[in-house]
Amino acid sequence: MRPADVRDPGEDDTDATPPAHYGSLEAIEREAFALLSRGANDRRSACHTTVFVTSGLDGCPxxxxxxxxxxxPEPPMISVHTDIxxxxxxxLAENDRAAAVFYDPDSKVQIRASGACSIHHKDPVAQSVWDRLGVSARRTYLGAxxxxLSDQPTSGLPEFLETNAASLEQSERGFEHFAILGLHVRTLEWLYLCARGHRRARFSWAKNGGKRTATWLVP
Ligand SMILES: Cc1cc2nc3c(=O)[nH]c(=O)nc-3n(C[C@H](O)[C@H](O)[C@H](O)COP(=O)(O)O)c2cc1C
Incomplete structure (x- = not known):
């Protein structure tokens, strides 16, 4: 049996006034975009991290x-930094389709986004973002x-960086490995957990930022 104070999300709010997005697809879209914008800009937001899913080379997710x-937001695109x-x-070179899932426990909202990816590497877009990265963020791109595989425990960093910060000049070497991954969202699914009845909606965008359609789904 569960302890009394352990509840599932949405289990205990029957009397609460539902938020504006409870009955409006337009309000849901605004709220979803606001959650993702906050996630990108606020490291304390639950949406600051996401589970990013590709098709593995062995066919497994x-x-x-x-x-x-x-x-x-227009057209919706999610950006991630990674090592090329x-x-x-x-x-992604084999299959450019990917998905990202977010859950914000404060608003009890899950967002699932999927689409095709593009990659910026050693191009002006990557360069302009790289130029604004601090030395500690660049450190990630300075290792193996x-x-x-490694036959011993390793950070992958060269020995001199294990105990020292890189200089700005040394950090420049990381640009070679730095990439920006863009997930061009074609489908976004919203799930809001609520004791009086969950709400689920799907938004789809035509290729190249074309018209968006929206529909309710049974949760
Ligand atoms: C909290 C957290 C944040 C992470 N952020 C990133 C990130 O922004 N980019 C990235 O490429 N890997 C990030 N990683 C590491 C990845 O989860 C993963 O281990 C790494 O990208 C290698 O994955 P791959 O071999 O599937 O490409 C993060 C891991 C954790 C735990």
């Missing part, structure tokens, strides 16, 4: 946690390829 670095040598990049 491959999921990992990443930080949401950017969200643009990481497994997900090889997977992520996922490489």
């Amino acid at each position: 491959a999921a990992r946690t990443v930080v949401l670095r950017g969200f643009a 040598r990481s497994g997900k990049i090889a997977e 390829p992520p996922g490489d």
Whole structure:
């Protein structure tokens, strides 16, 4: 039996006034975009990290946690920073489709986004973001390829960086490995948990930012 104070999300709010998005697809879209924008800009937001899913090279789904670095609403695009040598990049070269799932426990909202990915690497877009990264963020890109085998415990960093911060000049070497992954959202699903009845909706965008359609779904 569960302790009395352990409740599932949405279990205990029958009397609460439902939020504006309870009955409006337009309000849901606004709220979803607001959650994702906050996630990209506020490291305390639950949507600051997401589970990002690709198709593994063996055909199994491959999921990992990443930080949401950017969200643009029109047309919707989710941005993530990564290492060009990481497994997900090889997977996206085979199949550019990906999905990201977010859950915000404060608003009891799950967002599932899926679409096709594009990658910026050693181009002006990557360069302008890289130029604004601090030395500690750049450090991530100064080590050995992520996922490489090692016969001993390792951070992957060169020895001199194990105990020292990189200089700005040394950090520049990381640009070679830095990539920005853009998930161009074609489908966004919203699920709101509520004791009086959950709400689920789906938004779809035509290719290249074309018309969006929206519909309710049975939760
Ligand atoms: C909290 C957290 C945040 C992470 N953020 C990122 C990120 O923004 N980008 C990234 O490539 N990996 C990030 N990682 C590491 C990934 O989960 C994963 O281990 C790495 O990207 C290699 O995955 P891959 O081999 O499937 O490409 C993060 C891990 C954690 C636990």
